[in-house]
Amino acid sequence: MADSGFEPLLQLTVTDSSMLRKHPKDITSIIAGVQKYVKLADEESALFNSFLEPKSVPRRTLLAKEGEICRQSIFVVDGALKSFTLDKESNEHVISFALSGWWIADMYSLINQKPGMLRIESLADSELLLLSKQNQELLYERVPKFERFFRIITENALVASQQRIINNLTLTAEERYINFMEKYPFVLTCAPLHTIASYLGMTPEFLSKIRRRLATRS
Numbered sequence: 001m002a003d004s005g006f007e008p009l010l011q012l013t014v015t016d017s018s019m020l021r022k023h024p025k026d027i028t029s030i031i032a033g034v035q036k037y038v039k040l041a042d043e044e045s046a047l048f049n050s051f052l053e054p055k056s057v058p059r060r061t062l063l064a065k066e067g068e069i070c071r072q073s074i075f076v077v078d079g080a081l082k083s084f085t086l087d088k089e090s091n092e093h094v095i096s097f098a099l100s101g102w103w104i105a106d107m108y109s110l111i112n113q114k115p116g117m118l119r120i121e122s123l124a125d126s127e128l129l130l131l132s133k134q135n136q137e138l139l140y141e142r143v144p145k146f147e148r149f150f151r152i153i154t155e156n157a158l159v160a161s162q163q164r165i166i167n168n169l170t171l172t173a174e175e176r177y178i179n180f181m182e183k184y185p186f187v188l189t190c191a192p193l194h195t196i197a198s199y200l201g202m203t204p205e206f207l208s209k210i211r212r213r214l215a216t217r218s
Helices: 028-034 042-051 107-112 133-142 145-170 173-183 185-190 193-200 204-217
Strands: 052-057 062-064 072-078 080-086 092-099 119-122 126-132
Touching: 028 042, 028 072, 042 052, 042 133, 072 080, 072 092, 072 133, 080 185, 092 185, 092 193, 126 133, 133 145, 145 173, 173 185, 173 193, 173 204, 193 204
Parallel strands: none
Antiparallel strands: 052 126, 062 119, 072 126, 080 092, 080 119
8 A cells, every 4th residue: 555545545654666577476574574563483484475465467457356355465566556446428437556565455445345435456477476465364364463463555645645635635636747757757657648647637638738838858
């Protein structure tokens, strides 16, 4: 749940990006992320591993859809995902991105087990690890420290969400785009202009003007 926080996502950044270029069956990256907050014994790591389902998806794979009940959290080993909603005219409103080392889910649906409000789709070919809600609850029972881990990253998401709201209210459109370039360089390589513009709360035409203006300065 990065910049989007409690928009209803889980994001967690893993510090060593070199650990994220591995096949999903190698869970080094996800274990490293967990152990930033709680220490795991070898048998606890092995149990966690047994609960994870690896999944490889091509670009533009729909992983969650509004109206469906979310039954899993997704960890991005490699690649990128986006969450978004569609309005009555089918215009896309991007809520968040999830990159390598982040968790993502429709938290409203996952927690309440009610029909979801979000779509989650891959922006690029992605390697994922899936943790079902059922297995997550079993994990809490057998290794209670995982409740602390997921609580911490949910709190981090809330903080990130608050910061994004403040940025949207206080920064200029150009400043928001510059921040975006610094935080999401990979998204710039795989997301279409309209997706980035939607996330930033502006039209593609206005974003194009900002990009041209910045290009003339460089």
